Amino acid sequence: MIFKIARKELTEIVREGRFRITAITLFALLLAALFVSKSYYTSVNAQHSEAKKNVRSEWMEQGQKNPHSAAHYGTYAFKPKYPLSLIDNGVDKYTGVSIYLEAHKRNEAQYAAAQDQTALSRFGDLTPDFVLIFIVPLFIILIGFNAFTRERESGTLRLLKSQGVSTWKLTMGKWLGLFLPVLFIAIPVYVLAALFLANIKDYGQFSLWALTLLFGVYLIYYAVFINITLFVSSLFKKSNVAFVTLLGIWMVSCLAMPKISTAIADKLYPYPTQVEFEEQIAVDKKKGLDGHNPWNTEAKKLEEETLKKYGVDSVQQLPFNWDGFLMQEGEKHTADIYFKHYQLLKDTYVNQTNVYRSTAALSPFLPTRFLSMAICRTDYTSHWDFANAAENYRIELVGKMNGDMAANSKYGDWDYLADDKLWSSVPDFQYEPASYTTVIRQNTSNLITLLAWLLLSFAALYGAVTKMKTI
Amino acid sequence: MLEAKQLSKTYQGKEALKPTSFTVNKGDIFCLLGANGAGKTTTINLFLNFIQPSRGQALIGEKDVVKEPIETKKLLTYIPENLMLYPNLSGLENLEYFSGLANKKYPKEEFLKFLAEAGLQADAHDKRISTYSKGMRQKVGIALALAKDAQVLLLDEPTSGLDPKASNEFSELLTKLSKKGVATLMATHDLFRAKETGTHIGMMREGNLVEQLTTDQINHTDLEKLYLKHMN
DSSP states (O other): HHHHHHHHHHHHHOOOOOOHHHHHHHHHHHHHHHHHHHHHHHHHHHHHHHHHHHHHHHTTOOSSHHHHHHHOOOEEEEOOOOGGGGGGTTTTTHHOSEEEEETTEEEEOOOOHHSSSOOGGGOOOOOOOIIIIHHHHHHHHHTTTTTTTTHHHHHHHHHHHHHTTTTHHHHHHHHHHHHHHHHHHHHHHHHHHHHHHHHHHTOOTOOOHHHHHHHHHHHHHHHHHHHHHHHHHHHHHHHHHHHHHHHHHHHHIIIHHHHHHHHHHHHHOOOOOOHHHHHHHHHHHHSOOEEEEEEESHHHHHHHHHHHHTSSHHHGSSOOHHHHHHHHHHHHHHHHHHHHHHHHHHHHHHHHHHHHHHHHGGGGGHHHHHHHHTTTSHHHHHHHHHHHHHHHHHHHHHHHHHHHHHHHHTTTOTTBBOOHHHHHHHOOOOOOOOHHHHHHHHHHHHEEEHHHHHHHHEEEEEEEHHHHOOO | OOOEEEEEEEETTTTHHHEEEEEEEOOEEEEEEETTTHHHHHHHHHHHHOOOOOEEEEEEEEEETTTTTHHTTTTTEESSSSSOTTTTTTTHHHHHHHHHHTTTTOOHHHHHHHHHHHHHHOOGTTGGGGGGOOHHHHHHHHHHHHHHOOOOEEESSSSTTTTTTHEEEEEEEEHHHHHHOEEEEOOOOOOHHHHHHHHHEEEEEETHHHHHHHEGGGOHHHHHHHHHEEEE
């Protein structure tokens, strides 16, 4: 019975010109978005592996050098481009792709794609996630807003009811009649994305499982929108009123709510500006140990303590190079300062995230957006994870350089040179992103909110149609 | 087959139907006559359970339509003044769909036979409803009754707006169904058709069933006189 109703709904929808035009447009948009993303992804990935190779060979072939100079000379950590960013590019456009790693200083990721683009990029990009999260719900509204109102307006609802069909079965049939067209569009995209990703060389992180999970999330999101569409259509007598109401709901949940929750999060937990942030770090640095300035008060204190510990009178008598040791102590100190301040930033980030999670109850768009970015590893959490790994690598690298200098040279001997042996003892920067188990654990609340939306919207739909009057 | 027991409906203090009782037996065609707003459509909507009675009961096959809304609908076919079908589906597809909702399954040839039996010309079966005239749509309604093997027909001014030939054809179909034992309750303005086709007549005025008679008791002229007497 339900399938019979769904089939009739589909036949009707397909025979109407409205559906054909929108479905073809939507499909073309998705395909175009997928192709654009694919070529972008491939070129970025090629650049990435090329740059990575170059940076490593520069490091290995830097010749003979003082280790601390080598630490100053530094190297780069490149953020891997994840295969699923093909679907959802998330915040990647704004976060930068590489971090310069050098002594004494923690740098931000640089070279965000948005920097290279013209003002046009402000109008958004044609990416699959844009179509999937903004346009598909609109498509659902467009084909479903009159699911009930049309029957009511034309009088077929009376005939339907007089045939003794239960309203819930009728509703489920109509539900399927909306879900199937969405599936017809989504499945080819899913298959195509899987083929693209499987054919990209060096796809490393790609798992079909993650892509399936991503599509599952979107399908739940669409189910919620189908429920809302049918719910509204069953409430009103006139199709145009239902349509305008649904458009309003779409605008609020997809356009207004994200902006509002961002505004609330920013108001409650503002981020410091770049200038403020750097100033706070500079203040803390000044108060502490300066590895390059032995006359600094903190440095003097450390010198006294160290001399006492080793029972000698001067730094020249120490069993290691005092300069190297001092610089490493300074390094540790600045690393602590960076850690402290970045931790503060992260706290703000966590607080903001919690605000988003609580406002997610007000719009199904929000949990879907966050889940999508998290699964594609293009959210801020993924970026933080990478930046932290790069910082740890930096600390390790600089520590090794200073340590080598302290152990293998004499105080005041700035002519000491290290060579390939030292450089190759530093492993290449390898970054493993968080496992999917972790990603899902971090996003449990989003998943729960989305499922709650699904259940509650079904319940609301059930309540509305069972109480629906025939005349 | 159809029974109204002290059936009444009140809308916001206004009595659309005052307590009314009547019975329609198998093979009967009970015609409800009366001005607009007399309560004819209200009575039919009560039998369809589209509205619920304020008092009394409407029974179909001895079952209360409020208590058993789905069961009682299995027995009936409803044809309103303007039978609205899905304009983008063909006559055959509409028939298949609505019969399917009533859990009736037949091979395609059977459905075509029902359409033919209802008098719909063969070349229209596969055309979309949007190309149908009103008379053709009402015939699909009759085919629906045939496919459903309905024991009760609820008709709300089914012939108004039909040309005399179409109207005549429709009446003949009703007579055919009544011979099969179908009980029909029909609201109409057509005194002539009521006398010709109907077996029983009920006259309504301001929510009251003021007169009940059988059509063989009365001739055309007297029927009209009686009607006008009640309406004035």
